[in-house]
Amino acid sequence: MSLLTVSGLTKRFGGVIANRDVSFAVASGELVGVIGPNGAGKSTLFDLVTGFQRADAGRVTLDGADVTRLRPDEIARRGVARTFQKLRPFSDMTVLENVMVGAFLRTADVAAAREAAHHALTSVGLADRVDAHARGLSTGQRKRLELARALATRPRLLLLDEVTGGVDQATIPGLVRLVRELHAGGLALVVIEHNMRVIMELAQRIVALQLGEVIADAPPSEIVRNPRVIDAYLGQAWRP
Amino acid sequence: MKRAALVVLLLAALAFPAVFTLPFPRHVMIMIFLYGSLAVAWNILAGYCGQISLGHAVFFGIGAYTSTLLVARAGVSPWLGMLAGAVLAVIVSQAVGFPVFRLRGHYFAIATIAVGEIVQTLFINWDWAGGARGVFVPIRRPDSFVNFQFNESKAVYYYIALGLLLLGLAVTRRLEGSRPGYYFRAIREDQEAAASLGVHVAREKLRAMALSAALTALGGTFYAQYLLFIDPEAVFPLSLSILICLVSVLGGVGTLWGPVVGAAVLVPLSEYTRVWLGGTGKALDLVIYGALIVLVAVAQPSGLVGLARRLGRRSPPGQ
Incomplete structure (x- = not known):
């Protein structure tokens, strides 16, 4: 099927x-x-x-x-996860927090969400930008961020x-x-x-x-x- | 370092009534705590979740009227009335929020103004609740904790108001470190993106509104017990809703301490201009408020807390 x-x-x-x-x-x-x-x-x-x-x-x-x-x-x-044609990062939140929002779909525990977010960010190659604000990222990095965010929902x-x-x-x-x-x-x-x-x-x-x-x-x-x-x-x- | 500063601040707040024994300075502090706690409550919905309400006087008034009517008509302790008021405010917040949250941005704000006006008009015309004349809280002597009346000294009111503020801050702090807090901020930033990540946007907004309404209602009961008289003009006015918003905006929305800083600046300004200028300077505090708000909006939209952060970053480390 x-x-x-x-x-x-x-x-x-x-x-x-x-x-x-x-x-x-x-x-x-x-x-x-x-x-x-x-x-x-x-x-x-x-x-x-x-x-x-x-x-x-x-x-x-x-x-x-x-x-x-x-x-x-x-x-x-x-x-089912998705990204948007016009990028929609949570601008005023850090890269890690952005991805944690996705991770919270599968856990209510903050530490677990943080760990899952780190994992997703590593897989898209953004591990060195976790503490940056999303608004400070380049377009390519924002694409990766949205990917990580979507992936964090598993x-x-x-x-x-x-x-x-x-x-x-x-x-x-x-x-x-x-x-x-x-x-x-x-x-x-x-x-x-x-x-x-x-x-x-x-x-x-x-x-x-x-x-x-x-x-x-x-x-x-x-x-x-x-x-x-x-x-x-x-x-x-x-x-x- | 930061923790030490907070401990000192808390100890100073606890010691204040022992040092300042006159009613007026205590009154100013009580008002700072009260407006601070209202702004902290508003900040949960507006600052974190991004839903700008200009109708929060509704929840304040519900808190004030519930406890006052219960004690005046049925002799129920205002402490129980306080809880009942919070519960009622939550129920009203959900009933109002369900339709109103379909609106966004300015339209949401306008709808909350309309709700505020409707509720005030209802109470003005509701005779059993005192109508436009208002309701007195029956005076009970001697002072007793059960009656929530302390006519001998303001010190007890002072500690209760401080407690309300600390409760609001504790709730906010806990929120910041838990899933709903992250969801609230995600909704504020972009509710479509939040929904695509599995956030039930409507439910989270209602949750923020419930928390905010309950905390605001507690302040309403406190106000009624402090002044021992309420009327619709005092507890339901649009000006109160706007003031709660201004306190938060001046201090810094979406931050833990912003509303407290805002209250610490605006309340003394209002109280002292009132005392110094008497009747002739009746609205001068509002003129100064207005100027401050314009200044904040133009120069530092993230409020005084944002300004402090910016200055903090500019100074070299170690200083």
Whole structure:
């Protein structure tokens, strides 16, 4: 059985249809990429899966259980963590405190949460910044912070909204390596990514969205040959 | 070092009534403790959890009216009334919070003002509760602890007020070092991000509101027993809600000591200008308050505690 199943999800904002009948599945330990031009409905899809938006139609199930109408915190408790496209650190708290908030999902004990937070921060390579205020971090470091915060909730499924967006070229390889390590550790991931080289390298399967609809769902090697994906997103340069 | 300073401060506070035997300096200290404890209570909801309430007089008034009506109409000890007031304030806070917490930022603040005005109007028109004329606490002699009345000397009131302040500080301190405290601050910083990490935002806000309301109501009962007379104009006014907020903002919101520092600055200012200037200077303290608040907002939004921290960082280590 799939870990995450999305079937027939539809979301309208007034006259705009952000998601139309979107269906796909993610198996345990799988890494699925989501691509599509701006406005294709990628972030809305994440919002629907994590309970931040309410779907007009369709279902989201996790291990077979319907989670469509649950609140964001209930979905987090069931093991789905996410990051946001626009970074949302707790600016006035330290790096360690930020991550402890995530760790508190699994323990009420402060010492245990602190230890879990240290562990998560070490795994993303931020162990030397634990006492810094989140507002003082660079964009790349904030991405790592959000990752650590999400990981501290001990998710089974992690939704990453743009891993490499807004960071400089030199930072990208480190972030990609980090995502690959998480995947190697058995975590299932869904990754929205605009950098095609990165997503081709990472994903086992790619879901392509255009104007809120799934136009392709296939392994990367097939996605780059799909004429609809090329027309909608990749452009002629990709045509083999 | 810091611990030693706190111990000295606490000992000085305990010894104060022995040194200053006149009523006025004791009264000023009692007011500092009272407003300090109200600001500490407000700070839990507004400073830590980021929900700016301008209706906290509601909980103060509920505390004052519950104990006063219980003692005046049924002869119940104000100590029990104090507990009853806190419980009632918690119930009201949850009933009010449930709808009002759907609003954010300015809209939340405006809604709390509206709630405050509604409750004040209700009490003005509620005859059984004394209406606009208010209620007297029946005078009992001689002084007794059970009656929560000490007409011979202000010293006992002084220690009770100090106790209220210390209780508020202890609750805040405990909060800072526990999961709800982290959740409150996360909600203040970004409630969507908090929710994505499994924080039940609505429940945590209600928890902050309950703690804050209960502590505020305790202060209301104290006020009633100290002055032995209350009316809606004295315990439910918007000006009180705003004052509680100002004390905290001046001292530094979201910090343990900020509200105490704010009270220690604003209360003497108000009491002494009142005494020195008498009737002619009636609102001068408010003019000075206003100027101070503008100054804090422009120059040092984190309040006096923030200013102290900044100065502390600037001086070289070891000094």
